[in-house]
Amino acid sequence: MRAAVAVAQSMEDPLSGLSLREIPDPEEKPGWTRLRVRSASLNPHDVWTLRGVGHPAERIPMVLGCDGAGVTDAGDEVVIHPVLGDPNRGGGDVTLDPGRALLSETVNGSLADFVLVPDACVVPKPTWLSFDDAATLGIVWGTAYRMLFTRARLKAGDRVLVQGASGGVGSAAISLARAAGARVFATARTEAKRAFALEAGAHETFENGVRLPERVDIVVDTVGEATWAHSLRSLQPGGVIVTCGATTGNMPPAELNRIFYQQLSVIGSTGSTRAEFEALLRLLEASGVRPHVDSVVPLDDIASGFQRLIDGDVRGKLVVRVS
Ligand SMILES: NC(=O)c1ccc[n+]([C@@H]2O[C@H](COP(=O)([O-])OP(=O)(O)OC[C@H]3O[C@@H](n4cnc5c(N)ncnc54)[C@H](OP(=O)(O)O)[C@@H]3O)[C@@H](O)[C@H]2O)c1
Numbered sequence: 001m002r003a004a005v006a007v008a009q010s011m012e013d014p015l016s017g018l019s020l021r022e023i024p025d026p027e028e029k030p031g032w033t034r035l036r037v038r039s040a041s042l043n044p045h046d047v048w049t050l051r052g053v054g055h056p057a058e059r060i061p062m063v064l065g066c067d068g069a070g071v072t073d074a075g076d077e078v079v080i081h082p083v084l085g086d087p088n089r090g091g092g093d094v095t096l097d098p099g100r101a102l103l104s105e106t107v108n109g110s111l112a113d114f115v116l117v118p119d120a121c122v123v124p125k126p127t128w129l130s131f132d133d134a135a136t137l138g139i140v141w142g143t144a145y146r147m148l149f150t151r152a153r154l155k156a157g158d159r160v161l162v163q164g165a166s167g168g169v170g171s172a173a174i175s176l177a178r179a180a181g182a183r184v185f186a187t188a189r190t191e192a193k194r195a196f197a198l199e200a201g202a203h204e205t206f207e208n209g210v211r212l213p214e215r216v217d218i219v220v221d222t223v224g225e226a227t228w229a230h231s232l233r234s235l236q237p238g239g240v241i242v243t244c245g246a247t248t249g250n251m252p253p254a255e256l257n258r259i260f261y262q263q264l265s266v267i268g269s270t271g272s273t274r275a276e277f278e279a280l281l282r283l284l285e286a287s288g289v290r291p292h293v294d295s296v297v298p299l300d301d302i303a304s305g306f307q308r309l310i311d312g313d314v315r316g317k318l319v320v321r322v323s
Helices: 044-051 137-151 168-179 191-200 228-234 256-261 274-287 299-311
Strands: 002-006 018-022 032-041 067-072 077-080 114-118 122-124 159-162 183-187 204-206 216-221 235-243 265-268 293-298 317-321
Touching: 002 044, 002 299, 018 299, 032 077, 044 299, 067 137, 077 137, 122 274, 137 168, 137 216, 137 235, 137 274, 159 168, 168 183, 168 191, 168 216, 168 274, 183 191, 191 204, 216 228, 228 235, 228 256, 293 299, 299 317
Parallel strands: 159 183, 159 216, 183 204, 216 235, 235 265, 293 317
Antiparallel strands: 002 018, 032 067, 032 114, 032 317, 067 077, 077 122
């Protein structure tokens, strides 16, 4: 089968370690389901793997791809919930299992003609969702759902600021918060990206760092150093900042005086449980919200998709059509 494989790691030139090559089809094994991948999507996680961040060199080569949707050998149309682990070791929450992993961290990922995933990660694909749309959901939409509803405990009427509005997590968070009855502010670096944020559901958009018309209850920040100080300043006393990533760096000043004096909560969030992922699907169906697909590239053209992701030139998600 064809597969997009990380064969080497380079911080400066991540695409030098990407190889589209023929590898053997995965063999079936008990407790695992084999899918013919119809669509997958690209995530910064794949680029971190190619850069050598968070993915040890001894786990190379590895087929990339955390997200996907396809058809099982039995003919069922399914979408992948990509968090692999044992909920029992996480007190009932797979994301709290110390040994959890994302698809493509410990086993081959979805950017290939076939992928083998644990049975527990296979979720029926709703008929109202296309394969391309379904392939965007596992990582960023699942993560945004958990950030807002489980971790930050969003309520209807809350005011929410989303930093990095055009990103995968950012644009999903905008749409989900709006669907849940929040007032949504968003920041993005260009006029075109701010226009996209409005289409995704933001009520108002701003350039990065601009003072908001009012303070907010929740900030969704995946950007890190470039936005953190603004995130802290934008919260009302008692507010919550929820983070799942640090694209621009993970060491902003802590500003402890602001955190204790304003009684702010800084909350981390990673991935989603299967129950959260299924709830996300129900929320999309009930609200009519649909994923934001920037464009679709064929698997054979995957390097150009990764280049756009690295350049920051994406609104929502880049989908890879595999078959
Ligand atoms: N822990 C988890 O489970 C989890 C899950 C998903 C993602 N993540 C992490 O979360 C981060 C976001 O993921 P994603 O898929 O949403 O990535 P993405 O689609 O690449 O979006 C990243 C966003 O960051 C913003 N950004 C980048 N550089 C910036 C700068 N210099 N100044 C201001 N904003 C900047 C951009 O916002 P604008 O272009 O709109 O300005 C961009 O849209 C990544 O680091 C990823 O690894 C973690």
